Amino acid sequence: MGCIQFDLRGALSFLSERELVQMEQAAETAKDELVEHTGAGNDFHGWVDLPEAYDREEFARIQKAAAKIQGDSDVLVVAGIGGSYLGARAAIEFLRQGFYNQLPKGERKTPEIYFVGNNMSGQYMNALIDVIGERDFSVNVISKSGTTTETAISFRVFKTLLEKKYGKAGAASRIYATTDKQRGALKQLADREGYECFVIPDDVGGRFSVLTAVGLLPIAVSGADISRLMEGAAAERQALLTEAYADNDAMRYAVARTVLNRKGKEVEVLANYEPSLAMISEWWKQLFGESEGKDQKGILPHSVNLTTDLHSMGQYIQDGRRILMETVLNVEQPKNELVIEEEAGDPDGLNYLAGKTMDFVCKNAMRGTKLAHIDGGVPVMQINIPAQDEYSLGALFYFFEFAVGVSGYLLGVNPFDQPGVESYKRNMFALLGKPGYEKEREALLAREAQE
Numbered sequence: 001m002g003c004i005q006f007d008l009r010g011a012l013s014f015l016s017e018r019e020l021v022q023m024e025q026a027a028e029t030a031k032d033e034l035v036e037h038t039g040a041g042n043d044f045h046g047w048v049d050l051p052e053a054y055d056r057e058e059f060a061r062i063q064k065a066a067a068k069i070q071g072d073s074d075v076l077v078v079a080g081i082g083g084s085y086l087g088a089r090a091a092i093e094f095l096r097q098g099f100y101n102q103l104p105k106g107e108r109k110t111p112e113i114y115f116v117g118n119n120m121s122g123q124y125m126n127a128l129i130d131v132i133g134e135r136d137f138s139v140n141v142i143s144k145s146g147t148t149t150e151t152a153i154s155f156r157v158f159k160t161l162l163e164k165k166y167g168k169a170g171a172a173s174r175i176y177a178t179t180d181k182q183r184g185a186l187k188q189l190a191d192r193e194g195y196e197c198f199v200i201p202d203d204v205g206g207r208f209s210v211l212t213a214v215g216l217l218p219i220a221v222s223g224a225d226i227s228r229l230m231e232g233a234a235a236e237r238q239a240l241l242t243e244a245y246a247d248n249d250a251m252r253y254a255v256a257r258t259v260l261n262r263k264g265k266e267v268e269v270l271a272n273y274e275p276s277l278a279m280i281s282e283w284w285k286q287l288f289g290e291s292e293g294k295d296q297k298g299i300l301p302h303s304v305n306l307t308t309d310l311h312s313m314g315q316y317i318q319d320g321r322r323i324l325m326e327t328v329l330n331v332e333q334p335k336n337e338l339v340i341e342e343e344a345g346d347p348d349g350l351n352y353l354a355g356k357t358m359d360f361v362c363k364n365a366m367r368g369t370k371l372a373h374i375d376g377g378v379p380v381m382q383i384n385i386p387a388q389d390e391y392s393l394g395a396l397f398y399f400f401e402f403a404v405g406v407s408g409y410l411l412g413v414n415p416f417d418q419p420g421v422e423s424y425k426r427n428m429f430a431l432l433g434k435p436g437y438e439k440e441r442e443a444l445l446a447r448e449a450q451e
């Protein structure tokens with residue numbers, strides 16, 4: 001049995017076990033295409049075996065680099081976007097405490113960690129430069145292609161800052177480049193300047209790369225145990241590769257969402273009840289959105305943070321267009337407890353909760369919300385995560401990656417490419433005046449003048 005459990009009970013009034021059984025053959029075929037590497041996009045199947053087959057020598061180098069950064073830096077700046085950003089941030093927020101960066105020195109033994117290159121905002125970078133101040137920092141620049149504009153601009157800014165502060169050689173010893181093993185402008189720059197390099201394997205796509213150096217170096221710098229993370233992923237892999245359909249939770253999740261989609265549920269809302277899971281939802285959105293949203297098909301991945309968004313999006317989920325299915329992320333064991341105290345005179349009427357934990361309150365809010373949403377016509381699936389620790393997180397990452405592989409094949413798309421992402425880039429380069437885009441620029445300016 002895998003570490004991650006899928007609970008379908010809240011969706012059973014919208015689909016039947018019989019419908020799931022009918023999908024068994026198709027799901028088994030999809031799974032075989034994944035694990036035997038025969039399906040579409042199989043040149044990007046590297047993640048399937050990664051938890052077992054990862055490069056141990058590089059893993060040790062990641063741990064060494066993390067220890068050096070912990071020793072010589074107050075701040076680590078991580079430059080990256082999409083798959084070169086979301087997994088590391090999601091993991092650090094999930095594993096460390098929510099106010100990790102704000103903890104006073106002494107209580108947090110590891111550097112503050114900030115992410116850049118995930119937007120086009122000068123204000124954002126200026127604000128971060130103020131936050132770093134005169135303190136010591138290092139930079140981990142992450143880009144598989146080595147050419148992504150957001151990442152490259154932010155890297156130029158923080159590299160220049162490092163060079164001014166430490167000189168060229170000093171800066172080079174504080175820059176860590178995670179990129180392709182051969183190709184791309186970043187790899188060439190890194191080789192020229194002598195940055196320590198980590199490899200994103202050719203056969204692992206960006207959104208499937210969290211268990212490579214892409215995620216592992218920043219996660220290790222935060223003090224989390226990356227060996228346990230890999231162990232959790234390996235155990236989940238073992239379960240999902242060997243379990244029969246009836247017991248295979250990732251396959252059942254993939255099939256359930258497929259059946260619900262075919263019945264008109266166009267949007268999947270991933271709901272968490274713990275603020276430190278918000279970025280897990282962002283990582284999941286890229287994983288599912290980029291993998292399935294093509295050929296004019298695909299479930300639209302959406303997310304809500306609860307109970308926060310019950311006070312903003314709750315109305316729509318309860319009562320708006322009935323195109324929603326919901327998947328609840330449930331952490332079974334909270335990291336720590338806060339007990340509500342009794343107050344004399346019960347001025348706020350809350351003494352009925354005295355002695356109860358916040359987790360008790362939260363779990364009951366979750367139960368009540370699930371039932372209300374089911375009554376409102378929203379099928380509610382649930383994914384149970386045993387604890388907010390490295391082992392469970394490794395398993396969760398693998399669970400979703402496996403599920404989207406199966407689900408994408410059931411949908412009849414190649415889940416491992418993202419051709420649509422290039423369209424905005426071509427327009428942006430043309431409008432920015434990038435050499436080589438002169439013709440497109442003229443055409444776009446003429447079109448804008450007409451509109």
Ligand SMILES: O=P(O)(O)OC[C@H]1O[C@H](O)[C@H](O)[C@@H](O)[C@@H]1O
Nearest residue numbers: 082083084143144145148206421
């Ligand atoms: O790692 P990089 O090559 O910089 O790519 C970063 C991200 O940008 C792209 O545009 C893709 O759509 C994503 O799949 C990718 O994760």
